[in-house]
Amino acid sequence: MTRGIPDNIIEEIRQGSDLVEVVGEYLSLERRGKNMVGLCPFHGEKTPSFTVSPDKQLYHCFGCGASGNVFSFIMQMDNLTFPEAAKFLAGRSGVRIPEQKGPSPAGDDLKTKIYRLNNLAAKYYVYCLHNTDQGKMALEYLYKRGIEQATIENFMIGFAPSKWSGFFNFARKKGADTELLVQSGLVSPGREKGYYDRFRGRIMFPIFDISGKVAGFGGRLLNGEEKQGPKYLNSPQTPVFDKGTILYGMNLAREWIRREKMAIVMEGYTDVITAYQAGIKNAVASLGTSLTNNQARNLRSQVDTVITAYDSDSAGEAATWRGLGILQSTGCLVQVAELPAGSDPDDFIRANGKEAFLEIIQNAQPLTEYRLMQLKKRYDLYSDRDRRAYTEELADILQTAVNHIEQNYYLKKAAEELGVDEDALRSELKRRRHRKNRYREEGNREVPENNHKINIKPAEKILISLMLQSKEIAKQGRNDLQLDFIEDERVKEIIRLIFKHAEEDENISVDKVIDQFEDPPTINLITEAVTDPALQDLPPQTAKRMTEDCINKLYKIWAKRKQVELQKKLKELEQQGSKEQIEELLREHQDLLKRKENNPCQLEKGGDFNG
Ligand SMILES: [Zn+2]
Numbered sequence: 001m002t003r004g005i006p007d008n009i010i011e012e013i014r015q016g017s018d019l020v021e022v023v024g025e026y027l028s029l030e031r032r033g034k035n036m037v038g039l040c041p042f043h044g045e046k047t048p049s050f051t052v053s054p055d056k057q058l059y060h061c062f063g064c065g066a067s068g069n070v071f072s073f074i075m076q077m078d079n080l081t082f083p084e085a086a087k088f089l090a091g092r093s094g095v096r097i098p099e100q101k102g103p104s105p106a107g108d109d110l111k112t113k114i115y116r117l118n119n120l121a122a123k124y125y126v127y128c129l130h131n132t133d134q135g136k137m138a139l140e141y142l143y144k145r146g147i148e149q150a151t152i153e154n155f156m157i158g159f160a161p162s163k164w165s166g167f168f169n170f171a172r173k174k175g176a177d178t179e180l181l182v183q184s185g186l187v188s189p190g191r192e193k194g195y196y197d198r199f200r201g202r203i204m205f206p207i208f209d210i211s212g213k214v215a216g217f218g219g220r221l222l223n224g225e226e227k228q229g230p231k232y233l234n235s236p237q238t239p240v241f242d243k244g245t246i247l248y249g250m251n252l253a254r255e256w257i258r259r260e261k262m263a264i265v266m267e268g269y270t271d272v273i274t275a276y277q278a279g280i281k282n283a284v285a286s287l288g289t290s291l292t293n294n295q296a297r298n299l300r301s302q303v304d305t306v307i308t309a310y311d312s313d314s315a316g317e318a319a320t321w322r323g324l325g326i327l328q329s330t331g332c333l334v335q336v337a338e339l340p341a342g343s344d345p346d347d348f349i350r351a352n353g354k355e356a357f358l359e360i361i362q363n364a365q366p367l368t369e370y371r372l373m374q375l376k377k378r379y380d381l382y383s384d385r386d387r388r389a390y391t392e393e394l395a396d397i398l399q400t401a402v403n404h405i406e407q408n409y410y411l412k413k414a415a416e417e418l419g420v421d422e423d424a425l426r427s428e429l430k431r432r433r434h435r436k437n438r439y440r441e442e443g444n445r446e447v448p449e450n451n452h453k454i455n456i457k458p459a460e461k462i463l464i465s466l467m468l469q470s471k472e473i474a475k476q477g478r479n480d481l482q483l484d485f486i487e488d489e490r491v492k493e494i495i496r497l498i499f500k501h502a503e504e505d506e507n508i509s510v511d512k513v514i515d516q517f518e519d520p521p522t523i524n525l526i527t528e529a530v531t532d533p534a535l536q537d538l539p540p541q542t543a544k545r546m547t548e549d550c551i552n553k554l555y556k557i558w559a560k561r562k563q564v565e566l567q568k569k570l571k572e573l574e575q576q577g578s579k580e581q582i583e584e585l586l587r588e589h590q591d592l593l594k595r596k597e598n599n600p601c602q603l604e605k606g607g608d609f610n611g
Pocket of ligand 1: 040041042043050061062063064065066
């Protein structure tokens with residue numbers, strides 16, 4: 001059993017989930033030799049260093065070190081626990097996971113509980129939309145806005161009644177934990193006492209994560225209820241909801257984005273819903289105009305071309321440009337579609353239909369070009385003062401250009417328009433270059449998150465690699481290597497697992513070992529060890545000899561450490577301890593020295609492997 005799912009089922013899921021295929025659903029892969037490569041979805045990069053091995057069914061990123069197998073890929077990509085990832089892959093490959101009897105499996109952590117609560121809330125809101133008087137008003141409003149029944153169902157749109165604790169009481173009756181309700185952001189503790197619903201008198205839009213789970217909510221006030229707070233209200237940050245990472249609608253749009261090879265980024269969920277209903281299905285919303293690093297990275301891992309269709313009044317804001325600059329710096333081709341003044345995609349599509357909107361999308365301009373055009377509109381190029389200000393801003397914009405070719409192209413064009421020397425303009429640009437673009441750096445920062453170091457010795461890594469590649473070596477290791485020799489707890493855990501397989505005389509499976517761990521650093525370590533090119537397909541004799549060397553090396557390190565410890569203890573005891581204690585310790589010391597003469601592997605001289 002691996003966390004509540006029988007091993008044979010895990011195996012079946014694995015067989016049905018080809019890593020290349022699964023990864024291919026998230027990013028584009030190209031063949032390179034024996035492997036497939038693509039842009040790493042876990043860190044921002046412009047040249048592919050994310051490598052998938054079809055033979056080994058493992059991936060590894062040479063940029064950030066992310067690695068693992070098909071289960072860990074889904075876990076990292078979609079922020080899932082192991083059982084959740086297994087369930088997702090089972091669904092994808094048509095494997096049925098038998099129902100668990102008794103209490104739910106160990107994967108039932110805080111996140112799972114919050115997801116479950118969110119799901120309960122979504123259903124409650126849907127019920128209230130259709131079955132309460134106020135809800136029916138909300139439904140009328142949705143219909144009036146042209147949102148059809150099928151769309152309402154598709155996006156699970158609901159209604160939160162304007163009661164103080166409607167959902168709270170409902171959830172408590174269903175057995176939900178009060179503390180958990182607060183952590184989910186659906187309920188807040190009252191100032192004096194009791195609890196109240198965060199969302200009241202609002203049309204509710206569940207915000208789905210990429211795998212379609214309800215991560216949070218957006219609530220829009222029903223008309224005429226303006227006293228109840230802001231028009232739009234989102235869930236607060238929770239363990240499953242991070243506004244800066246989620247792209248609304250990606251769960252539905254992903255497939256279409258890949259098909260159209262283009263994503264349209266809008267501002268709000270109503271934009272995406274209206275677009276989807278009109279048949280424009282490759283649209284997502286950034287839940288605000290300023291794209292974050294994480295959102296940019298998510299987009300980049302799906303697609304090369306992104307067209308933004310923001311509300312016309314947001315298009316001029318600095319935050320918008322900053323977000324798009326981040327996106328462009330990930331290597332995306334960014335284009336800007338311009339909507340008529342005062343409109344957003346929601347209004348526009350409802351008023352003018354799909355074709356008119358697609359025409360606007362078709363006429364989108366590259367980010368740099370669009371910005372320069374906007375810039376020119378703001379300045380009078382015949383006025384000296386304006387020209388100077390214009391040049392400064394021009395330099396800023398050109399710095400975020402996709403590459404030098406683009407930069408030079410616009411530079412030339414601008415020089416012509418301004419009637420100035422191209423070189424003069426270029427040196428102005430250079431002068432400003434030292435003020436390196438902050439967001440460009442942010443966008444490129446390679447942050448392998450959650451990568452606290454495991455203290456592993458080279459000899460241990462070699463052992464793990466060799467033992468995972470051969471049952472014989474694993475047995476040899478189990479006979480000669482004592483777990484005491486290993487210092488780091490996580491390394492010890494890995495080796496203990498390998499020994500367990502060797503003991504049961506099973507064929508060693510890298511996958512099975514990896515599946516036992518959820519933390520990326522450990523998974524990385526195992527994957528890295530087993531894919532180390534220097535340790536592939538060694539002749540059995542060489543592998544055996546290396547194993548001996550490594551074990552002896554680890555033994556020596558251990559013995560030395562032990563000796564130091566003993567000596568320290570002896571010194572302490574000499575000052576205050578009893579005679580018997582000292583004698584016992586001395587005996588231990590003698591034993592250690594004797595054993596040190598004989599290596600555990602009875603190694604012949606001079607076989608010190610580099611460890
Ligand atoms: Zn990476």
